[in-house]
Amino acid sequence: MAKPSTVPLVWTLPEFSRHEGWSYTVPAMHCGHCEAAISAELNAVDGVEAVDVDLESKRVVVSGSELSDEALRAAIQEAGYEVTA
Numbered sequence: 001m002a003k004p005s006t007v008p009l010v011w012t013l014p015e016f017s018r019h020e021g022w023s024y025t026v027p028a029m030h031c032g033h034c035e036a037a038i039s040a041e042l043n044a045v046d047g048v049e050a051v052d053v054d055l056e057s058k059r060v061v062v063s064g065s066e067l068s069d070e071a072l073r074a075a076i077q078e079a080g081y082e083v084t085a
Contacts, residue, residue, distance in 0.1 A: 020063065020064065020065065020066070020067045021061060021062065021063040022061070022062045022063075022067060022069060022072055023059060023060070023061045023062075023085075024059070024060045024061075024062075024072070024073070024076060024083045024085060025058055025059060025060075025083070025084045025085040026038065026058055026059075026060055026076060026081045026082070026083055026084070027058050027082070027084055028081050028082060029053065029055055029058050029060075029081065030055060031055070034053075034055070034081070035053040035055060037079040037080065037081075038051075038053060038060060038075075038076055038079045038081060039051045039053060040079070041075040041076065041078050041079040042060070042062055042072060042075045042076065042079075044075065045062075045067070045068075045071050045072060045075050046066075046071075047064040047065050047066045047067050047068075048062055048063075048064040048067065048072075049063055049064040049065065050062070050063045050064070060076065
């Protein structure tokens with residue numbers, strides 16, 4: 001019986017080298033409306049893939065690819081909030 005030929009498996013993964021994350025402190029955030037307003041503005045920015053808002057710590061974490069700190073800060077300000085860090 002002949003041995004079956006083996007073919008190496010090649011795994012191709014999506015390009016993640018440009019994946020980034022940014023974290024901001026937004027002191028005035030305190031409710032679901034704040035969270036919704038900030039999330040909506042940030043999700044409209046090119047390259048944003050996820051927005052995580054923690055009302056207790058007043059932190060917003062944005063992840064995506066080829067993100068611009070300037071654009072993200074402008075989106076938070078457009079929602080009506082000041083970014084301190």
